[in-house]
Every structure is written in structure tokens, then in C-alpha cells.
Amino acid sequence: MRVGLIVDSACDLPYEFSRKHDLFVLPVTAVIDGQTYVDEHEPVRTQEFYQSGLLQKGHHAETRAFSPRQIHDLFMEKIVTQFDVAICETVTRSRSLIFQNATEAMNSVMAHYHEARKVAGRDGTFSMRVVDSRQIFAGQGLLAAHTLRLIGQKLPKNVLRNEIESFTNSIYTCVIPRDLHYIRERARKRGDKSVSALVAFLGRTLNITPVIFGLGAEGQPAAKTRSFDTAVEKVMNYAAARVQAGLLTPYVSLSCGLTWIEIEDLPGLNRLRDACERNGVDLLLSQMGITSSIYIGPGSLCLALAAEPHEFNDFQ
Structure with a gap:
């Protein structure tokens, strides 16, 4: 059983750590002075933003969650075909629409994943859970690191989910x-x-x-x-x-x-x-x-x- 962990780009973790553990980052759209950028937590792009000064006050900047349709398509392409169980941990739902949109996308994926897995040659069923981390930034990163530690213990999926939701407190x-x-x-x-x-x-x-x-x-x-x-x-x-x-x-x-x-x-x-x-x-x-x-x-x-x-x- 291959278990995958998904976080969104509000989750702060060292890039090498994320790459080593094969974390999938759900992008967030950044709109700065009317220009749209996709934040995929790529370190070179992040450094360019800091050096450009675009993140300083004086620039109109906001973030927008990917739509349920966009998230659905990413899940079907990148997650369903690679993993048997997926956990998606989002920034706290009180500060963003990511949890809501990811949950809607998950429900759609669970109804339509069978053909995608068949084409990819993956046997068996697929299950997924969207978790409200109730965290921001470094806190979300800490939860992700601990989740990876739990995944390494090969816990049953229901035990894993309960451990994650309890630990965030x-x-x-x-x-x-x-x-x-x-x-x-x-x-x-x-x-x-x-x-x-x-x-x-x-x-x-x-x-x-x-x-x-x-x-x-x-x-x-x-x-x-x-x-x-x-x-x-x-x-x-x-x-x-x-x-x-x-x-x-x-x-x-x-x-x-x-x-x-x-x-x-x-x-x-x-x-x-x-x-x-x-x-x-x-x-x-x-x-x-x-x-x-x-x-x-x-x-x-x-x-x-x-x-x-x-x-x-x-x-x-």
C-alpha cells in the first residue's frame, strides 16, 4: 500500500526535505499588482520574489485557492495514479478556502477514479482524506513532518487518520x-x-x-x-x-x-x-x-x- 501526503503551498518546509519525502504540493495562486503567479513552493522562484520586492507593502498582493475543478484534475493526474491512499493536509479552514475546495474535489475524485487507475495499471481501490490542519505556515510544516513519520510506521489508514487529527491539537x-x-x-x-x-x-x-x-x-x-x-x-x-x-x-x-x-x-x-x-x-x-x-x-x-x-x- 503506497501512501501519499499532499500539502498546500501555505505549508513551510525545507525544499530538500519535501523532495526527499516526495511531498506533493497543492499550488496556490498569488495575484500581485494584477499579475497572476502560481506558487508551487519552488525555492528559486521564491528567492526571485524576495529579491524583486514584489512582496513588500505598496504592492497589491492576495492569494487565491485553486478551484475544486483545478484540484480535481491535479488529484486525478498526480495522486490517483501514483498512490493507494492519499492524505491532503490543508492550511486552517478558518483562513482559506483550500480545505473546502479540496474536499469538494476529493468527493468528485472518489466517484470517478476507477478508470484513471485502470489506465495507469494500478490495481485495487483508492482512498483519500482531506484534513484541516488547523495550522499555518511552520505549524503546517510540523504536522506534515510528523505525518511522514507516522506513515513510515505503516499504521492502518484509519489509525493514521486519527493520529494525525489528534496530534494537531x-x-x-x-x-x-x-x-x-x-x-x-x-x-x-x-x-x-x-x-x-x-x-x-x-x-x-x-x-x-x-x-x-x-x-x-x-x-x-x-x-x-x-x-x-x-x-x-x-x-x-x-x-x-x-x-x-x-x-x-x-x-x-x-x-x-x-x-x-x-x-x-x-x-x-x-x-x-x-x-x-x-x-x-x-x-x-x-x-x-x-x-x-x-x-x-x-x-x-x-x-x-x-x-x-x-x-x-x-x-x-
Whole structure:
């Protein structure tokens, strides 16, 4: 039984990790200044976007989920003919139509896959599940890495699905936005009122950089700092201490909307690397994808790990 894992391009993971494990990336359409781009999480294209400045504020940028028809066609061509069981993990349904559209596509695929498998020479039935990760960015990447670990254990498909859906409730995410005003403007265009005008104003005028912390995508301010570097150091200290205390899966996922030179200069990064190495944990360090960067703003940072219930300040 060959099991395939599908993620969407809001999922931040190192490119080499995704390629090694044969992850299929469901693209998202990015529309920037009226021009349409397909974000397939390809590193060269991502780097070109960072260098071009198209992701900076001042450019009108938005993301659009692939339609159910587009997703159906991709599933029929790339998934049905290659796998016997497929799991599609999407960015949280509260922030995107990807889950809804992928579910509609899955239902259509399940009614029409037989001929495609016959032509491809694959015997037996095909099954599929679309899972709302309830995560964003690095959190979605962490869930994908853990799912691959579970797939390697060759669990029965129903056990696998239950393990995935249970595990997502233990993923803690830290987000450091570089520009609260940017986030508020992007959120306003989506109809999301979670970032108030007052918070954005304070962040811009007083140079306050918050650390947003919580389970999955439902975070709250856990710290307010006077600089991005101070906020980063707090997050790195938290992650290193939490790694030392123990995790529920041996991964820490970290994505950054920065150039690689800037990423390597992040304060506390080497401390986190050392903690991971000492404790047998893989640090999944990646450059934030186009979709993620449009959503939260270039220059931002997202870190995720899975652990027993705790608070951010427990590990400062």
C-alpha cells in the first residue's frame, strides 16, 4: 500500500526535505499588482520574489485557492495514479478556502477514479482524506513532518487518520510579524478583523514587535518587545528551553520571510540549533514561501513545535 501526503503551498518546509519525502504540493495562486503567479513552493522562484520586492507593502498582493475543478484534475493526474491512499493536509479552514475546495474535489475524485487507475495499471481501490490542519505556515510544516513519520510506521489508514487529527491539537506556534500595519491591511481585505487598527498603530508608531503564541492558528500576544531582534531572541530561547524539556515529535519547524543571509544572522538561532542537536531533534529551517509571506508580511517569522500543555513564559 503506497501512501501519499499532499500539502498546500501555505505549508513551510525545507525544499530538500519535501523532495526527499516526495511531498506533493497543492499550488496556490498569488495575484500581485494584477499579475497572476502560481506558487508551487519552488525555492528559486521564491528567492526571485524576495529579491524583486514584489512582496513588500505598496504592492497589491492576495492569494487565491485553486478551484475544486483545478484540484480535481491535479488529484486525478498526480495522486490517483501514483498512490493507494492519499492524505491532503490543508492550511486552517478558518483562513482559506483550500480545505473546502479540496474536499469538494476529493468527493468528485472518489466517484470517478476507477478508470484513471485502470489506465495507469494500478490495481485495487483508492482512498483519500482531506484534513484541516488547523495550522499555518511552520505549524503546517510540523504536522506534515510528523505525518511522514507516522506513515513510515505503516499504521492502518484509519489509525493514521486519527493520529494525525489528534496530534494537531498539540502544536504550538510562535509568530513574529515584522509589520502589524501590513497584517491589518491584508486582514481587512480578507474581512478578517483579528488585528485591530489600534494594535497596528501602536506597533508602527512605538516600534512594538509582539510575539503571537498559541495552539495552532489561534494565537494571542505573549510578549511585547521594542525590536524585532529582541522578539526573535525570546522565541529562540523559548524553543531551545522547550526542546530541552521534551517534545512530542522530534522536529522544530522554523520559517522566515528573510534572505538566507539574514536568517543565518538571527539572534539565538545557533543556540536553538545546538539544543536540537543535543536532544536528537531535527530543525526544519526554511525560507517562508510566497503564500505565507503575502499573508503575514515579508520579514516575519513563524516557529512551531509539539509539546505537552504549557505557556510561552514558562520557558523564558
